Amino acid sequence: xxxxxxxxxxxxxxxxxxxxxxxxxxxxxxxxxxxxxxxxxxxxxxxxxxxxxxxxxxxxxxxxxxxxxxxxxxxxxxxxxxxxxxxxxxxxxxxxxxxxxxxxxxxxxxxxxxxxxxxxxxxxxxxxxxxxxxxxxxxxxxxxxxxxxxxxxxxxxxxxxxxxxxxxxxxxxxxxxxxxxxxxxxxxxxxxxxxxxxxxxxxxxxxxxxxxxxxxxxxxxxxxxxxxxxxxxxxxxxxxxxxxxxxxxxxxxxxxxxxxxxxxxxxxxxxxxxxxxxxxxxxxxxxxxxxxxxxxxxxxxxxxxxxxxxxxxxxxxxxxxxxxxxxxxxxxxxxxxxxxxxxxxxxxxxxxxxxxxxxxxxxxxxxxxxxxxxxxxxxxxxxxxxxxxxxxxxxxxxxxxxxxxxxxxxxxxxxxxxxxxxxxxxxxxxxxxxxxxxxxxxxxxxxxxxxxxxxxxxxxxxxxxxxxxxxxxxxxxxxxxxxxxxxxxxxxxxxxxxxxxxxxxxxxxxxxxxxxxxxxxxxxxxxxxxxxxxxxxxxxxxxxxxxxxxxxxxxxxxxxxxxxxxxxxxxxxxxxxxxxxxxxxxxxxxxxxxxxxxxxxxxxxxxxxxxxxxxxxxxxxxxxxxxxxxxxxxxxxxxxxxxxxxxxxxxxxxxxxxxxxxxxxxxxxxxxxxxxxxxxxxxxxxxxxxxxxxxxxxxxxxxxxxxxxxxxxxx
Numbered sequence: 280x281x282x283x284x285x286x287x288x289x290x291x292x293x294x295x296x297x298x299x300x301x302x303x304x305x306x307x308x309x310x311x312x313x314x315x316x317x318x319x320x321x322x323x324x325x326x327x328x329x330x331x332x333x334x335x336x337x338x339x340x341x342x343x344x345x346x347x348x349x350x351x352x353x354x355x356x357x358x359x360x361x362x363x364x365x366x367x368x369x370x371x372x373x374x375x376x377x378x379x380x381x382x383x384x385x386x387x388x389x390x391x392x393x394x395x396x397x398x399x400x401x402x403x404x405x406x407x408x409x410x411x412x413x414x415x416x417x418x419x420x421x422x423x424x425x426x427x428x429x430x431x432x433x434x435x436x437x438x439x440x441x442x443x444x445x446x447x448x449x450x451x452x453x454x455x456x457x458x459x460x461x462x463x464x465x466x467x468x469x470x471x472x473x474x475x476x477x478x479x480x481x482x483x484x485x486x487x488x489x490x491x492x493x494x495x496x497x498x499x500x501x502x503x504x505x506x507x508x509x510x511x512x513x514x515x516x517x518x519x520x521x522x523x524x525x526x527x528x529x530x531x532x533x534x535x536x537x538x539x540x541x542x543x544x545x546x547x548x549x550x551x552x553x554x555x556x557x558x559x560x561x562x563x564x565x566x567x568x569x570x571x572x573x574x575x576x577x578x579x580x581x582x583x584x585x586x587x588x589x590x591x592x593x594x595x596x597x598x599x600x601x602x603x604x605x606x607x608x609x610x611x612x613x614x615x616x617x618x619x620x621x622x623x624x625x626x627x628x629x630x631x632x633x634x635x636x637x638x639x640x641x642x643x644x645x646x647x648x649x650x651x652x653x654x655x656x657x658x659x660x661x662x663x664x665x666x667x668x669x670x671x672x673x674x675x676x677x678x679x680x681x682x683x684x685x686x687x688x689x690x691x692x693x694x695x696x697x698x699x700x701x702x703x704x705x706x707x708x709x710x711x712x713x714x715x716x717x718x719x720x721x722x723x724x725x726x727x728x729x730x731x732x733x734x735x736x737x738x739x740x741x742x743x744x745x746x747x748x749x750x751x752x753x754x755x756x757x758x759x760x761x762x763x764x765x766x767x768x769x770x771x772x773x774x775x776x777x778x779x780x781x782x783x784x785x786x787x788x789x790x791x792x793x794x795x796x797x798x799x800x801x802x803x804x805x806x807x808x809x810x811x812x813x814x815x816x817x818x819x820x821x822x823x824x825x826x827x828x829x830x831x832x833x834x835x836x837x838x839x840x841x842x843x844x845x846x847x848x849x850x851x852x853x854x855x856x857x858x859x860x861x862x863x864x865x866x867x868x869x870x871x872x873x874x875x876x877x878x879x880x881x882x883x884x885x886x887x888x889x890x891x892x893x894x895x896x897x898x899x900x901x902x903x904x905x906x907x908x909x910x911x912x913x914x915x916x917x918x919x920x921x922x923x924x925x926x927x928x929x930x931x932x933x934x935x936x937x938x939x940x941x942x943x944x945x946x947x948x949x950x951x952x953x954x955x956x957x958x959x960x961x962x963x964x965x966x967x968x969x970x971x972x973x974x975x976x977x978x979x980x981x982x983x984x985x986x987x988x989x990x991x992x993x994x
Contacts, residue, residue, distance in 0.1 A: 425555025566948025601632025607735025790816025797896025811944025
């Protein structure tokens, strides 16, 4: 066997997982074959066996499915995958029903298929390390736990208790697993696993799974139980509200849970296999596996980080500007034990910025998620100040003032000399080119863009922008800083709007353009939600402020004029400008935008009725698919342009940035994966059709098309 070692000694059969040339154990093709072989060997040795131990030779127990292999599957592979899944379950079932005690010795992480392997044991003994993760994250990858995971977790926990661990992919550590009854014993370290397993085997010479006991019942009751039935009657509707019908995995998982609970164990396993076999070749699963596993892994491993620069974490960081953005950065830094100086023009504003952290931490204290002592320690790390002198010795200073070049230049010149030797400076701008802002710096090679998203305490993505003179060391240190904050860094090259703001701008302005064509605002907003965007483009424009969009347009026109060029406004930009300058509706902060915002507490916002009379055209004809495609294709085309222009340098930064930065639907796997999942030729044909009807925003130039093909991932 290639991936499994088998040893029978003194009646103890030890099955050790050890996939060669791999840091982890996976359910690769060789493993499936080896599992069948070792199961046959166990059957042959049955009379000599008094106990079975499942173990791992890796630092983790088992990682789960071979996801690269899954990426290569086609629809035609579904029947074969069903048979393979069924064979693995047959092997599991054979081992479980020998009547011999089976113990899983879990020395590290056991996720997805790894947790399902652990569930083969009648007893699970785990190293007591809070860093070890256990559970079933398949839903986050567009799959379901289909190697007995749903069937067993439902029978161990009950329909209601199991839901968050299956439908929401909630993970747990060893001690939490012990409390749930999913783990039977904890040991101090891996060296104690085998002796604990032998003790359990000695005490349980005959053993079985709980559901094989004829007196056993599912905790909490069957779907026919009135309380369970009442909850299940609304569960599909609640799930559809969340998934919008775009994510098949959660609905398949719920169906598997409920259907499986109404039949015998073996039939339940077959139901589970059928659902998984369909999902495993579904495009949504491939999209999500590509991005949330492979692309996210590329970022976490530092593939976008310049190599050869030692890892570092700043000990002291200064923040210029204590507004919403600066206050949010201060909170996140202090949460990660970084000493923070929060500086503003006067002490009152700086104190108000620190008060934001006090508010957030108090909410956590009130909910029991933080102790008062922890809160005090966190707040002590933030020093509010009105003096540049307090910035002395900072390893990094982050400028987070208003989007005005002159203001940014002024605070940069005042604060930069306070940096510690070897320190670097960053601007938290969302649109202004970093190379231009670096003109105020005495060391432009140590000047970088670090674009946080609001609200900082909730948004995971941070965009690192390399200016024309920014050196590798500075980019690498910025990358390390972002990871130290437990955020997701993407690295882009300098340009107007960088990647996220530039591409997000196409989404909101395409929505405004459709409104200018006479399409009803409600149709536009609902179409956006139906295709998976979190919020409609008009609502987003209100939240980010129409007036800010106009300010950016004015600055862009001025920049173009300074270069001897003329900026050509898009139809969407023209409409937004009219909303602000003609109709005096600057956005939510100003009390009015595309929506009305009633002052009464609890009252809901509503679209401004005048939109219909101002922009509506009764005879306009629209197609829902066209609207959804315009919103998604426009962003995907702009992303491909950014890749072609070297604003983006990798597909993984594009996909992760689009999902976590601009809300591109997760079911697509991100803006570039959306292109690849459509098929490049199919995407280009549809983009061409949209361009012929809706303008040059959808044009994919020949060079851009070549870039798309060049970066297509291969598995």
